[in-house]
Amino acid sequence: DNHVGININGLRSVISAPAGYYDNEDGKFHNLSLISREAMRLSIAYSHPDKQLNVTLSPAEFLLPPRKPLLSWNQDLSPYLLEEKYFGFTASTGSIGALHYLINLLTSPGVEYPSIELIAVPILPPYPKKSYDKIKRILAVCLTLAVIAAFVASWIGSVFYLRHKKVKEIIEEWEIQYGPHRFAFKELFNATKGFKEKQILGRGGFGQV
Template sequence: MSNMGDPKNHIVAIELDTTFDEPLGDINANHVGVDINSLVSDKAEKAGYFNVDGTFKDLLLSSGDSMQVWIEYDSKQKQLNVTLHPVGVPKPKFPLLSVEKDLSPYLLEYMFIGFTSATGALTASHYLLDWKFKMNGTVSDINPSRLPKIPSSDHPESQTLKRILAISLSVSGVTILFALIL
């Protein structure tokens, strides 16, 4: 962690965090954060979404319910929006969190997009079920009926602990769908 904040890192990350790590400034054990060149979030909000009437609805990231996340960056407005909602619910009008920041100093002409996960003391499986990317535009919503089936666990005792979290991310048109089995 000695190079956290180093401008040479060129890292922009969206964290879907189900653990509380006080030294990193986590707000709780169920939040979404924007991390720029650091493990410490520039901004974080408890997981949830704004329904059609603007009311905030909590979501539990480890609930086993399918969820979709859109990550959209408008380079002209210098605004990064992260929107979370259950799969099957239309994309909310208002994002869960919004960060006004010029990301050009952190992004190079050629970059990698990657996925990582950590479970701490828990045992979990993570699946990428759907992912879309588009520059300077938007992507279509996911079709849940076209998603692949998540493999069942080989361990009978884990059946009662099974949790599936499907998440779809959209980064200026990037849509990703994850599944987490605890």
């Protein structure tokens, strides 16, 4: 999701907040989208006397970080700030993937941002599409066609069945006068209880009933 978090020697954030910044004038919170393809500035400041870590996020055109930090965490980081240490950015797990590029990195005790020619910032390449996205589209098309084919086949079968049933139920004029001379297989099966010998009704040139 669209958030910023602080992770210290682990994958679980000790604190997190939606991506954005607090306005210096009215203190109103403004959301920022991490997948907007817009350049942003991130400030990470640690005060050893106060044992406080502050993180601010703002649009790239800001020359000073917002006065109110987005994240503030009180912890003594001396055990982690060794002679050899690592810091960086990681992406969170989720259903949407994204690529983030570090355009400029500055380590300084000051709080003022260096000016950046935003026009000179290269256009970020599009996020690479994974091969399974194409497979998903193919499967979706095949499934849609299969459903349509099944619906058409069901409709055709229903039409043939209704027509056959209509023809089957037509009674000839001679049947009205002399009585029915034809019976459905189901009627004969039920009448003879499965064509048992005791239920035989008669014999003819073409078999027995």
